Amino acid sequence: MAILEIKNVSKDFDGVKALDNLSFDLREDQITALVGPNGAGKTTLFNVITGFQETDSGTVVYKSAPLTHLAPHKISRMGIARTFQNIRLFSHLTVLENLMLARKYETGERLSSALLRSRKMLNEEKINQQRTIELLEEVGLSHKKDALGNELSHGQRRLIEFARVKAMDAQLLLLDEPTAGVFPEMIAAIKKMILNLKEMGKTVLFIEHDMKVVMDIADRVIVLNHGKVIADGSPMEIQNNEEVITAYLGRRRNNVS
Amino acid sequence: MEYLIHILVIAGIYVILAQSLNLILGYTGLPALGHGAFSCVGAYVSALLALQYGLTPWLGLIFGAAAATVLGFMVAVPCLRLKGDYLALATLGFAVIVYSIAKNWVDVTRGPLGLPGIPGFSIFGFELSSVWLYLALVALFVWLTTFLIRRVVDSPFGRILQGIREDEIVTAALGKDVNRHKVIVFMIGAFFAGIAGSLYAHYITFIDPSSFTIMESITILLMVVFGGMGSLKGSFVGAVVLVVLPELLRFLGLPSSIAAPLRQMIYGLLLVVLMLYRPQGLLGKFKLQ
């Protein structure tokens, strides 16, 4: 069954068609890689799905509910979590606080709970703290729980961001270049974590430039260029696709000029 | 001695103002520059209720704070679309509007003539005429403000506020309603500023628009920045130091015609030195953006 449907979505920036009548469905419990040259519209698609940018036309449907005009926090609460290409941790909050903010509270986040120090709030806080520390242990950074967001190395920041998106307990995870700029050993660890998300029954859509990573873990690859899907299939199929190769070679030529 | 106590009462009122502004500015990261507008409304509502309808200041204080809270809502909602410098300017604009209303709505506020003879607080029919008792009253409210704002910031709710300060986009992506929290925080800040305004009106027994100029808002801002954004202790220290420091001039024997303008110059100088050498303030952890 499709968990996410992108239906004829277009998004224009001053004449640049970032998304051009784009359509595809995401199947549940799969890892899908979204690839394509820089400027292909990958991040824009994430922004549109998560409500940070309105579409010019077309709709995004999540679990049969259209997301049009919904505020980002509502979309997030429906079970769609995302990371950011440029890792955005809260700089002056501790690692623990960074993750705690990703947790859902029933009543504990209300102003009244804060003023009354309700028992419910303290309980929720304790439970979430435990869960958060587990997540930190999973990425091997529990010793960093009291460090500030801006005191971490790039690789550590990637891992914390991964733990944070996991802390949201979302059903659909959108990861924007989760392995960008990290060491090979850490890439291996992140690959394992993404596969683990699938085992947990999550659906993953991730943007990736490292084809090796894509080939290793993706069930399906969608190739975007100029806001359009130019190829869609298994990693094997994509590897030998003419158009894909041209798009990438085209990019390389552009980069040189 | 009485004079010293008087200074402490004034300092206490500023502590309430600085801490409530810190909630908006330091914890939530919203550059609201018109905090004096909220205390203005608190002061006038409370004073007018006492003068016109003989309402006890205790209730006046509550109504004043409530009116300020409503103004906080009215300021916050249109400001939701603004960020950074634009938000700062818009809130300043609101403060100018409130000031002009106090000055020009002569039928109600008596304009520049001000409102004299505002009754003081009384307990069981005994007016708190002694400045000592008034200090105790203000201290109680300072404690209450600190206690409540501390509870607000040290909670999951307060963590959301800090998330908004750090990165609104991510906070929204994590499922938090950023706009709602901004409005609430403006209302809480305005509420306490309203209390401070009411305490001031019934203590001095006279208010006029000159107590609520932009300079007044800037002074509160300076206290927060001086003490350190995101630190309630810092706001306490900042308010006390900035109230007491200029008073020392008087002890040097300067006439008030010189001391008053000198006070503003000291504030200005302090601000410049602070920005140069300790932009995060005395007890703060991060800088003004």
Ligand SMILES: Nc1ncnc2c1ncn2[C@@H]1O[C@H](COP(=O)(O)OP(=O)(O)O)[C@@H](O)[C@H]1O
């Ligand atoms: N906020 C924006 N304003 C203007 N142009 C934008 C904006 N976001 C993206 N674009 C443009 O849209 C196109 C797609 O960008 P993006 O989605 O970031 O690509 P990708 O993530 O695939 O590298 C690019 O041409 C980019 O310059």
Ligand SMILES: [Mg+2]
């Ligand atoms: Mg991108």
